[in-house]
Amino acid sequence: MTDAASFSDPHNAFCHDVSVRLDGRPGGPLDGLTFGAKDLFHVKGVRTGGGNFDWRDSHPPAEETAWAIETLVAAGATMIGKTITDEISRGIFGESAFYGTPTNPRAPGRIPGGSSSGSAAAVAGGTVPFAIGTDTAGSVRVPSSFCGLYGIRTTHGRVPVAGMLPQAPSFDTVGWMADDAEVFARVSAVLLESSIAAARPTRIFVAEDALAVAEPATAAAVEAALIKAFGDGTAIERVRLSPTGLADWSSHQAMLQGREAWTTFGEWIDGTNPRFSFEVADNFLRGIKASPEELAVARETREQVRERVHTLLADGSLIALPTTPFPAPPAGQKRSTMWGLRTGIIALTAVSGMAGTPQVTMPFAAVDGLPVGLSLIGAPGTDERLVGAALDAARRGARV
Known part of the structure; x- marks a missing residue:
């Protein structure tokens, strides 16, 4: 050491x-x-x-x-x-x-x-x-x-x-x-204790509702990056992931995650009264407040998400979406401003979180010179294929 x-x-x-x-x-x-x-x-x-x-x-x-x-x-x-x-x-x-x-x-x-x-x-x-x-x-x-x-x-x-x-x-x-x-x-x-082979995907579903969550400039940059990286030789189709909206999915993940986090740390928090930043303290408080009925609905929703996403990915297809709805925000903003930004971010990240699927983000897009990721989601256990797709696209010059 x-x-x-x-x-x-x-x-x-x-x-x-x-x-x-x-x-x-x-x-x-x-x-x-x-x-x-x-x-x-x-x-x-x-x-x-x-x-x-x-x-x-x-x-x-x-x-x-x-x-x-x-x-x-x-x-x-x-x-x-x-x-x-x-x-x-x-x-x-x-x-x-x-x-x-x-x-x-x-x-x-x-x-x-x-x-x-x-x-x-x-x-x-x-x-x-x-x-x-x-x-x-x-x-x-x-x-x-x-x-x-x-x-x-x-x-x-x-x-x-x-x-x-x-x-x-x-x-x-x-x-x-x-x-x-x-x-x-x-x-x-x-x-992953596995081999990685560069390989282009055969079909990619573009998540329209994920693009709608992103700021327009980010959505346009990510779509352009997708075409540049995979448009030659990969079938690209548009699809809507959630009938109720991705924000609905993410609210249920936040509820389940918050309760699990309280289960993990609650005894320590009660006994220690530790110092927390505003955001972290608020996250824990929301985990405490979730009712048994709300948690039951959230678990049912997670099963529905898994069925929907896994069905789309069952034949080896992938799902493409912006990793985040915008590039990195400026530092030092008000807490209320940052809280509003969090909602859009979690709406996009909750797809894989609720579905339990692997997701790779690639530095293939930018807005006004600021990086923003293009993501691919695959079926559970296809982590190697996602890395291989990123490697293939990078070797063909997809990175900005």
């Missing part, structure tokens, strides 16, 4: 109150690569901070190292530090009340997105070629979109979450991000 402050961190991406370095095993498929790990992943003998000093100080050092970290180190990658996260992964903007907000290297003066904010800033700023994070309601996909990176939310249950601080277990997934498609594919092969 070494001091995390011993390397340059110009974008405030790393937790400098924790010292950790795990050298990769020589000769592996990731030999020579370095990475950062969101401070929700345990490293044996080190306190997992979870983005909140009160959590860090009230828990002992970890007794195990997370499966994802051990697997990457065994494959030759060297972990150089823990990266900043929104508190207990309960934010979506990447703003940290405890560590300070990581900067967005691709959109100066704008937020990085969260909750895997430090991981995204570290990769986009070139400190490391890849980083790992968690994705419950968009925590890898959103910062990847805002920072112009390749990122993946894996099929729920596909990658072991052992040694990872949970939030809402029926939504929690391991994810990762990279600036280079080839590196993204190499890391994906290791963590």
